[in-house]
Amino acid sequence: MSDAVAHADHGHAHAAHHPALQHHFDTMRQQKEAAVIGMWLFLLTEILFFGGLFVAYMIYRVWYFDAFAEASRRLSIFWGGLNTAVLIGSSLTMALAVRAAQTNNRKWTVNWLVLTMLLGCVFLGAKVIEYEDKFANYEVPGSSYNWLYHEQHAAAGGDHSEAGAAAEGHRELSLTPAQLQNTTQIYFSLYFTMTGLHALHMIIGVGLMLVITRMAWKGKFDAEYFTPVELSGLYWHFVDIVWIFLFPLLYLVERP
Amino acid sequence: MSDHVSPVSLYLAIFGALMVLTGVTVGAAYVDLGPFNFAAAMLIAGFKASLVVWYFMHVKYQSHLTKLTVATGLFFLTILLGMSLIDYVSRDDFSGQRPQPVGPDAVIEPARPH
Amino acid sequence: MLDKLKIPERHYMNDGHSLRSWLLTKDHKRIAIMYLMSISVMFFIGGLFAVGIRFELATPQGDFVTADTYNKFFTMHGVIMVFFFLIPSIPAVLGNFLIPPMIGAKDLAFPRINLLSLYIYWLGGFFTLYAMIVGGVDTGWTFYTPYSAASSNTSVVPTALGIFIAGFSSILTGLNFIVTIHRMRAPGMTWFRLPLFVWAHYATSLVQVLGTPVIAITIVMLGVERALGFGIFDPARGGDPVLFQHLFWFYSHPAVYIMILPALGVTSELVSTFSRKIIFGYSFVAFSSLAIAIFGFIVWAHHMFVAGISTYAAMVFSFLSFSVAIPSAVKVFNWTATLYKGATSWDTPMLYAYGFIGLFAIGGLTGLFLATLGLDVHMHDTYFVVAHFHYIMVGGAIMGYLGGLHFWWPKMTGRMYSEFFSKVSAIMVFVGFNITFFPQFVVGYLGMPRRYHSYPDEMQVLNVMSSAGATVLGLGYVLPVIYFLYSLRFGRVAGPNPWGASGLEWQMQSPPLTENFVEVPVVTSEPYEYEHLVAKEKHLV
Numbered sequence A: 001m002s003d004a005v006a007h008a009d010h011g012h013a014h015a016a017h018h019p020a021l022q023h024h025f026d027t028m029r030q031q032k033e034a035a036v037i038g039m040w041l042f043l044l045t046e047i048l049f050f051g052g053l054f055v056a057y058m059i060y061r062v063w064y065f066d067a068f069a070e071a072s073r074r075l076s077i078f079w080g081g082l083n084t085a086v087l088i089g090s091s092l093t094m095a096l097a098v099r100a101a102q103t104n105n106r107k108w109t110v111n112w113l114v115l116t117m118l119l120g121c122v123f124l125g126a127k128v129i130e131y132e133d134k135f136a137n138y139e140v141p142g143s144s145y146n147w148l149y150h151e152q153h154a155a156a157g158g159d160h161s162e163a164g165a166a167a168e169g170h171r172e173l174s175l176t177p178a179q180l181q182n183t184t185q186i187y188f189s190l191y192f193t194m195t196g197l198h199a200l201h202m203i204i205g206v207g208l209m210l211v212i213t214r215m216a217w218k219g220k221f222d223a224e225y226f227t228p229v230e231l232s233g234l235y236w237h238f239v240d241i242v243w244i245f246l247f248p249l250l251y252l253v254e255r256p
Numbered sequence B: 001m002s003d004h005v006s007p008v009s010l011y012l013a014i015f016g017a018l019m020v021l022t023g024v025t026v027g028a029a030y031v032d033l034g035p036f037n038f039a040a041a042m043l044i045a046g047f048k049a050s051l052v053v054w055y056f057m058h059v060k061y062q063s064h065l066t067k068l069t070v071a072t073g074l075f076f077l078t079i080l081l082g083m084s085l086i087d088y089v090s091r092d093d094f095s096g097q098r099p100q101p102v103g104p105d106a107v108i109e110p111a112r113p114h
Numbered sequence C: 001m002l003d004k005l006k007i008p009e010r011h012y013m014n015d016g017h018s019l020r021s022w023l024l025t026k027d028h029k030r031i032a033i034m035y036l037m038s039i040s041v042m043f044f045i046g047g048l049f050a051v052g053i054r055f056e057l058a059t060p061q062g063d064f065v066t067a068d069t070y071n072k073f074f075t076m077h078g079v080i081m082v083f084f085f086l087i088p089s090i091p092a093v094l095g096n097f098l099i100p101p102m103i104g105a106k107d108l109a110f111p112r113i114n115l116l117s118l119y120i121y122w123l124g125g126f127f128t129l130y131a132m133i134v135g136g137v138d139t140g141w142t143f144y145t146p147y148s149a150a151s152s153n154t155s156v157v158p159t160a161l162g163i164f165i166a167g168f169s170s171i172l173t174g175l176n177f178i179v180t181i182h183r184m185r186a187p188g189m190t191w192f193r194l195p196l197f198v199w200a201h202y203a204t205s206l207v208q209v210l211g212t213p214v215i216a217i218t219i220v221m222l223g224v225e226r227a228l229g230f231g232i233f234d235p236a237r238g239g240d241p242v243l244f245q246h247l248f249w250f251y252s253h254p255a256v257y258i259m260i261l262p263a264l265g266v267t268s269e270l271v272s273t274f275s276r277k278i279i280f281g282y283s284f285v286a287f288s289s290l291a292i293a294i295f296g297f298i299v300w301a302h303h304m305f306v307a308g309i310s311t312y313a314a315m316v317f318s319f320l321s322f323s324v325a326i327p328s329a330v331k332v333f334n335w336t337a338t339l340y341k342g343a344t345s346w347d348t349p350m351l352y353a354y355g356f357i358g359l360f361a362i363g364g365l366t367g368l369f370l371a372t373l374g375l376d377v378h379m380h381d382t383y384f385v386v387a388h389f390h391y392i393m394v395g396g397a398i399m400g401y402l403g404g405l406h407f408w409w410p411k412m413t414g415r416m417y418s419e420f421f422s423k424v425s426a427i428m429v430f431v432g433f434n435i436t437f438f439p440q441f442v443v444g445y446l447g448m449p450r451r452y453h454s455y456p457d458e459m460q461v462l463n464v465m466s467s468a469g470a471t472v473l474g475l476g477y478v479l480p481v482i483y484f485l486y487s488l489r490f491g492r493v494a495g496p497n498p499w500g501a502s503g504l505e506w507q508m509q510s511p512p513l514t515e516n517f518v519e520v521p522v523v524t525s526e527p528y529e530y531e532h533l534v535a536k537e538k539h540l541v
Helices: A030-061 A064-072 A079-103 A106-136 A149-155 A177-217 A227-251 B008-029 B036-056 B062-088 B093-097 C019-023 C027-058 C069-088 C091-102 C111-133 C149-152 C158-184 C196-228 C241-275 C282-298 C311-339 C347-370 C374-377 C383-413 C419-445 C456-490 C528-541
Strands: none
Touching: A030 A064, A030 A227, A030 B062, A030 C158, A030 C241, A030 C374, A064 A177, A079 A106, A079 A227, A079 B008, A079 B036, A079 C419, A106 A177, A106 A227, A106 C456, A149 C091, A149 C347, A177 A227, A227 B008, A227 B036, B008 B036, B062 B093, B062 C196, B062 C241, B062 C311, C019 C383, C027 C069, C027 C091, C027 C111, C027 C282, C027 C383, C027 C456, C069 C111, C069 C158, C069 C383, C091 C111, C091 C158, C091 C241, C091 C383, C111 C158, C149 C196, C149 C241, C149 C282, C196 C241, C196 C282, C241 C282, C241 C311, C241 C347, C241 C383, C241 C528, C282 C311, C311 C347, C311 C374, C347 C374, C347 C419, C383 C456, C419 C456
16 A cells, blocks of 8 residues: 655646656656667567577578578679668768757758668668569579579679679589579578568668658757657667678678 | 767767778678688677667667666577577587488479468 | 445546547557457457367367368467467556556556557457458467478468567567556655566566567568578478477467466465465565566477477476476465465455466476476377466466456456356366366377377267366356456446555556546555555454
8 A cells, every 4th residue: 555645746737848748757858768768679679580580590501501602602792882881871870860859950850861761762772783683693582593593694794793703613512503502592581581671671761761850840859859860760770780780691601 | 868969070980980890891701711700790790780789879878777678688689599509509419410401303392372 | 334335427438438539549448448358359269269179079080170170270279369368368458457557657658559559469360360261270379380381271371470460569568568667657666566466567578578579580481481482491492490490489488478477466466465465475476577587588499309409409498497487386385375374265366366376386387297308208299288288378377367357357347246156157167177178188198199180089088078178168258258247337336445455556446547546656665565454454443
């Protein structure tokens, strides 16, 4: 049992509370801290979500290292590296957007957010180019998959300029070409699932940014309340971190 | 987030560090370090991620609860990865159970429609 | 003399009458009531499949339905009961309703996310029921590859999608509870003054947030394998079907703790209230909830002892599975010590609590048998396992849920239900449950496999007993629907605290105001101060 103390309810009687303060919270600080922790808990779920894919990757990379090494060479370091730089850049612009909101700078909040979205779209555009190449080379797992198509056509002088150095002569493989036909499909299954899921998160992120940018444009944020910008920032940075791991894991298994 | 506003120069410095480390990652991939290639790549990636978490995501300036939350997530990810490994690392030794990739006659059937 | 009690003028149920005011509500109590209705529907659908199963198993031959149809029965029974009834049950109904008042808050931290979690639950349920209608699923609720990925020609993807979506409902509920408990406690409500119900839900929420995403990604991987022909688990391409099992059980084992931890919390409340005694070893009980949640994450491969994992891994997981029994045992011992020399009573919620303690103990102990490698080799995939988990899930979790529902019903509705019929119902549930499931330990030990629609003739007697018990159990579940609904109109008005219980929720009117408290309470006393209360009462008499 408690001894409740008579205590004026902080409701509408007091005029001095921020319009964005929700009534079940006492202060803006409490509301914001709750929001940040809530967002981090959501990011925890994302860590475990991608984590399952990392488990699969880890196991199959050990089992079929040669398949992973060979298949990884089919990815373009140029596009992968560019995307990494673009995404890190977008994290910078996002951090600056949050900072602008924090310092009550409506104009630059919007500007940095727009830049972040643009960089995100550049990333997605590069992914489209990469995926197109994979489809063209029958490197999508399933019944149409043909591991040898790329080599046969590269040898015939096709314009696969983004491909890394082919596997000729650098070391003995422990898998036969027939085995590679099968096990490299596992690699590409993981490649498409991991990058596809990542790209989906980027698309959602860009969508989120559109909403937040509009809110910023309409002056909904000030130094005391910019939580949506901050939470979107956390999400965006997280998506960047996932890519920070995907890049070496998928593109840099063994080069040359 | 507390009332701490990071200076622009800090963000630029972190950005610079991340770009340099990306370059190092790519460069290191072209040097044959054997099994250490993987370890090096993961260590660098881990460090880059830490910079993003600590500075870009402001965790350095957040409450203990936030820091604990982040640590908890990483801890359970480690359990997921680590304890799955307990099975896989011990398979060959005890019962040679690694499935061999099948030979050239294997037929791959397309999945039936759901 | 007490004045005749009346239902208060203004309360959360009449604070807006339109459908819109319910469907767009931010009030955690209304959301809890809508969850109550939703999961009750799901419970009876899942129960219908159980009827089908027990009807088939009353005769040794597979003569009621084909094997394929039978496979669909037990799959749908499992999917609906696990994902759409047990996992939400106590947290979404009782947790949602009670956590804010128990900590002295006006609502959860994120009321709109709470509402969103309900919508997501409905969406997930829609996909699963749709899958059921267009032909069902026959893979077992565990969806093992390669059957589910490559061979089954039933509606795997819609069902899996429904589960995937419902998982987000679970995650959002857990996320909401964690932030609420950390940041919305009233002044003076320190961690060690929290009711054990709250501790239990905090632990549950950790599991929901950390575990559920893994089954989500597993479903994604299964989906791309099935729909796009990817080969992550395909043995023909070098994939490992056991990997699916690792990922599946990484969530699905902690999931069983999502299902039982809240019931353990409810039982602590009931045992304390109905012995008029502070719970013995409060901090041990509180920490045991956390221990169960954390340990629950490191034992999952005990579902896979005979699946092809290494012997070494099996030994590790077997040992760890033994250790997870320890915090559970701590609770049982502490409840027993609480009951000792307590002023115990036989109110319906307490009947459920007694039933819970006994049946949970049996279920938990039989888990130890299964955790023993040598025994599991024989008993895996037999009815012994089925009996074990039903003792915990039904004898434990559902009885905890019903006990909690009966305890807090007067708070939620302002009305008391029929004491006579509720006791009859509790006894029917207990007796019916044991007649249904105890024989299953025996037939399982004798070797009857699970998931088969026929069995050797000599096991018929025990199976008929089981099916007969199921009839009693089913009736025991139907009765509360009737007397609860009846009580809404004709039940005796309960007043704020019909049980004389401690806890901030009993300080509110019944049914509570939308905003819960007129004034934010300031907590100065420890939890479960029954000796204090009892002494006060004696003074007044």
